[in-house]
């Protein structure tokens with residue numbers, strides 16, 4: 241499987257337009273050998289020197305979240321400098337993930353929860369439209385269950401309703417707003433506590449906590465750890481939304497804070513569940529009057545229909561963390577200016593397999609860590625191919641760059657499971673479609689010879705359909721895995737396994753009593769398979785000519801860099817068979833490198849070849 245990591249158009253603000261002090265890596269040649277200094281650009285600094293970066297009024301302002309916008313949170317833990325020798329690098333310590341945290345000022349409409357979906361669709365074009373950020377933020381702590389709402393207001397769950405609120409206030413302390421002097425906080429609390437029955441006590445966690453001070457303390461400690469005791473609203477794994485100015489309720493909300501908990505700090509009298517509708521980033525710093533007409537209309541409507549407007553404009557801070565950014569955004573920030581960001585890798589089970597260019601090699605561990613972080617848990621290991629495939633077994637020389645070091649993995653292909661050890665056997669997930677196409681051309685009457693079977697993706701898959709498979713490979717490790725794969729897919733009874741050279745295998749099969757049954761021969765060793773076709777010359781020469789024999793269909797794979805790849809490959813086949821008249825069906829499988837095609841030629845073994853005088857010494 242190939243995971244294509246599509247790059248968004250790089251930066252709307254090209255890296256090259258930034259002064260060098262914002263560049264992520266200083267130029268390597270100027271560094272002492274074996275030293276890399278990883279320093280992320282400063283968005284704050286960038287914003288100061290390049291006001292267009294964060295100024296929404298500037299015409300070159302670009303929309304959407306970006307590491308080049310926002311500010312760094314001030315609460316970051318201090319980290320040691322990023323200077324390391326290459327040898328010091330380990331997966332967890334390559335760069336400071338906190339440097340990727342960005343705080344964005346956002347405006348939001350706080351609205352009653354029951355209205356939020358209607359308002360969301362009404363204000364759609366004016367809401368924040370950032371990937372993976374929900375434009376509705378929850379406000380934990382002001383949720384109220386229907387049962388409790390009934391208990392409090394005695395009027396169903398419509399707590400937001402003015403009358404319900406007044407009625408609640410009167411029930412609690414005999415007065416409501418406008419009825420005269422408000423009660424002192426102490427009286428207010430007493431009255432409220434008396435009014436609640438045991439059910440209410442249970443529902444209001446803070447009342448319960450008052451009688452369990454230890455638990456309250458513990459919770460307070462936990463909260464203090466990450467966010468300086470700040471309320472974190474709308475928390476997700478990769479972002480946190482906080483309301484920053486809630487001045488309106490100051491003082492007035494003290495009573496509720498004391499009674500209902502810190503979550504109610506600074507809020508005005510509790511009016512039930514609310515939601516935050518995050519507004520488009522352009523309105524971050526705007527006052528109500530500067531908002532677009534659609535939002536103003538909504539707010540005006542609310543003011544008209546209610547003595548105490550339930551919608552309010554609040555300022556929020558949206559903090560996004562390392563986890564939020566896409567792989568290419570992180571790599572763009574980490575790699576030097578102008579360097580192409582590695583955009584694709586192949587996956588084999590839990591392994592991401594890179595083919596890094598030379599220019600990426602000094603950053604191979606950084607790249608691997610980001611790939612690992614951004615593709616967990618599916619990817620557990622990141623490897624780089626360090627050399628072209630030269631050996632007979634077609635195995636790759638791989639360097640583990642990040643994650644666990646095991647190269648033994650399980651691949652699921654076309655509904656079958658294959659165990660593979662990338663260190664000792666060949667595997668290429670990119671051929672899955674071609675293998676499937678080939679196998680789909682077989683029928684249940686077929687008997688297949690897979691001459692270069694590897695760990696058996698064609699053989700095992702074919703065994704599901706055909707009568708019988710004879711599978712061979714020169715690599716004993718591949719054969720071990722083939723046997724294992726036959727068993728785990730419960731197809732071992734249909735597959736007979738051989739471990740010998742391909743030429744010998746062809747000779748042996750057609751010399752045996754199985755020869756007459758073989759209908760398909762697969763030769764998937766694209767570098768050399770065509771040259772192995774000479775093994776078919778005269779394979780039936782010793783058989784009586786009157787014997788009825790159905791000649792097999794041969795599927796042979798090959799590469800060609802020629803101008804006319806089909807012609808070129810056909811020529812190689814003719815030469816190997818010493819036969820000019822071969823009727824071949826040719827297909828291009830895929831472009832493996834610029835100008836280099838992988839082809840599949842399928843043809844029925846010509847009688848003239850099968851009965852020819854053998855030229856080989858077997």
Ligand SMILES: C[S@@+](CC[C@H](N)C(=O)[O-])C[C@H]1O[C@@H](n2cnc3c(N)ncnc32)[C@H](O)[C@@H]1O
Pocket residue numbers: 632633634666667668671675691692693694695696697698712713714715718740741742743764765766
């Ligand atoms: C390109 S791989 C193809 C494997 C399999 N068909 C697949 O699709 O994964 C070629 C296989 O041929 C095997 N091989 C190489 N030379 C061979 C030879 N002379 N005889 C038999 N097998 C050979 C290699 O060990 C390797 O497993």
